Amino acid sequence: MSVKVYSMPRGGIAFDDPFAPREFETAFLPVFSVIPLIQHTGTKAYPIVFIGEYVKEGMLIGRGQGVGSANVHATVPGKVVRMASWKTIDGEANEALVVRLEGSFEKLGKPEMPHPWEDLPPSEIQRIIAEYGIVEMDDGGRPLADLLSELSPVSDTITLVVRCVFDDPWLAADITLCNSRLKDVVEGAFIAARACKASRIIYVSSKNENKLAARLIAEASQHPLAQKVSTDLVIVGNKYPQRNRRELELALRTYEKNEKDDLGRFFIAGPATIVAVFDAVKFRKPILDRYVAVGGSAVKEPKVLKVRIGTRLRDVFDQCGGLTDAPERIVIGSPLMGRAVLDIDEPIVKNSYAVSALKKEQVGGTVERSCIDCGECRSVCPVGLDPEELFKRCKTEGILAACGCYGCGCCETVCPSRIPLKTIIYESQANRRTV
Numbered sequence: 455m456s457v458k459v460y461s462m463p464r465g466g467i468a469f470d471d472p473f474a475p476r477e478f479e480t481a482f483l484p485v486f487s488v489i490p491l492i493q494h495t496g497t498k499a500y501p502i503v504f505i506g507e508y509v510k511e512g513m514l515i516g517r518g519q520g521v522g523s524a525n526v527h528a529t530v531p532g533k534v535v536r537m538a539s540w541k542t543i544d545g546e547a548n549e550a551l552v553v554r555l556e557g558s559f560e561k562l563g564k565p566e567m568p569h570p571w572e573d574l575p576p577s578e579i580q581r582i583i584a585e586y587g588i589v590e591m592d593d594g595g596r597p598l599a600d601l602l603s604e605l606s607p608v609s610d611t612i613t614l615v616v617r618c619v620f621d622d623p624w625l626a627a628d629i630t631l632c633n634s635r636l637k638d639v640v641e642g643a644f645i646a647a648r649a650c651k652a653s654r655i656i657y658v659s660s661k662n663e664n665k666l667a668a669r670l671i672a673e674a675s676q677h678p679l680a681q682k683v684s685t686d687l688v689i690v691g692n693k694y695p696q697r698n699r700r701e702l703e704l705a706l707r708t709y710e711k712n713e714k715d716d717l718g719r720f721f722i723a724g725p726a727t728i729v730a731v732f733d734a735v736k737f738r739k740p741i742l743d744r745y746v747a748v749g750g751s752a753v754k755e756p757k758v759l760k761v762r763i764g765t766r767l768r769d770v771f772d773q774c775g776g777l778t779d780a781p782e783r784i785v786i787g788s789p790l791m792g793r794a795v796l797d798i799d800e801p802i803v804k805n806s807y808a809v810s811a812l813k814k815e816q817v818g819g820t821v822e823r824s825c826i827d828c829g830e831c832r833s834v835c836p837v838g839l840d841p842e843e844l845f846k847r848c849k850t851e852g853i854l855a856a857c858g859c860y861g862c863g864c865c866e867t868v869c870p871s872r873i874p875l876k877t878i879i880y881e882s883q884a885n886r887r888t889v
């Protein structure tokens with residue numbers, strides 16, 4: 455039986471990267487952990503431990519301060535030896551508690567006591583999610599408690615969308631997570647559905663991972679809660695950036711229309727976020743580690759690693775055999791949409807799903823030539839923009855009015871003249887937004 459595939463209506467690219475990792479390696483523990491007080495979108499968490507104090511694994515060390523901020527926990531036991539501070543490439547300041555590993559682990563390698571959650575009301579599940587500092591693990595790092603509270607006054611139908619869309623090889627860590635913790639993804643989805651008061655769950659999967667999707671659905675159908683919360687599967691295309699919220703919603707609205715099925719509002723979460731919800735609610739455990747795809751042309755042995763939050767990038771690259779050359783750019787997140795970092799001692803944070811060290815040849819737009827008017831950039835833009843034209847305007851006008859570019863990088867990737875289209879267009883637009 456052929457399966458209907460729902461895809462974004464325009465643009466996109468088939469994106470592969472020979473320098474993205476395929477193999478998984480088990481966790482390692484760094485001697486020093488750098489645990490930032492900002493691992494979310496808002497203001498920094500307020501530190502509640504001091505230099506010289508000992509902390510336990512999983513202990514609250516920074517208290518979130520209002521909307522956008524989230525609690526921060528120690529990810530290893532040890533002594534707080536100093537505070538570190540640095541600036542991101544955008545000039546934003548961050549601070550961290552540096553913990554030297556000492557003493558025994560409270561949770562690692564120990565049997566865990568599950569907490570029954572099936573009778574908890576949504577408000578209590580939301581409180582636990584806030585207490586354990588859960589944020590979007592594969593996106594911008596918005597606190598989940600904020601997103602849930604935005605939904606609270608709404609009486610519409612809500613659908614939980616579990617985003618298993620792997621349109622980018624740098625999402626290898628999420629595939630590893632789904633395969634290794636499949637049952638937890640499924641139970642975590644039922645918990646998240648309770649938290650957001652969703653009446654149904656839709657797993658959205660890329661066509662190229664349909665076997666994984668079939669396993670998820672089979673597991674979900676056997677869960678005791680399957681009688682109360684319906685679970686469906688929607689298959690989407692493999693093109694990048696299908697996983698982006700805008701493109702995902704467009705594909706789901708087409709499904710809704712075809713199936714004549716009211717999906718209401720969407721609450722979208724990736725598998726890493728779902729598993730973080732599972733750990734918090736079922737085991738009262740904050741986010742201690744995460745799977746990270748580590749690679750890029752300057753990394754000797756690209757791998758998917760299970761990494762403690764707070765591990766420095768330097769240690770992560772060492773675990774992959776080290777760097778072959780001084781990289782031109784280090785990026786947290788996918789090379790296409792990620793955040794460049796200035797310092798190899800920056801740590802892995804809750805939403806660092808990938809880390810890459812790129813040689814000059816792998817960095818787009820470094821050897822710019824003249825536009826040959828091939829039109830490739832126009833054909834791949836999912837928003838329907840004319841990147842060539844926008845780029846020219848940026849060069850002459852300096853800044854752009856908001857045009858809808860969200861920096862997917864498709865145009866820059868396909869440009870035969872290696873013109874830094876996305877870099878200039880997205881940044882110019884961002885500047886205008888802040889004026």
Ligand code: SF4
Nearest residue numbers: 835859862863865876
């Ligand atoms: S980076 Fe912006 S202009 Fe380029 S393809 Fe993506 S949305 Fe379009």
Ligand code: SF4
Nearest residue numbers: 825826828829831869
């Ligand atoms: S892809 Fe590059 S060379 Fe082709 S039209 Fe766009 S800017 Fe010009």
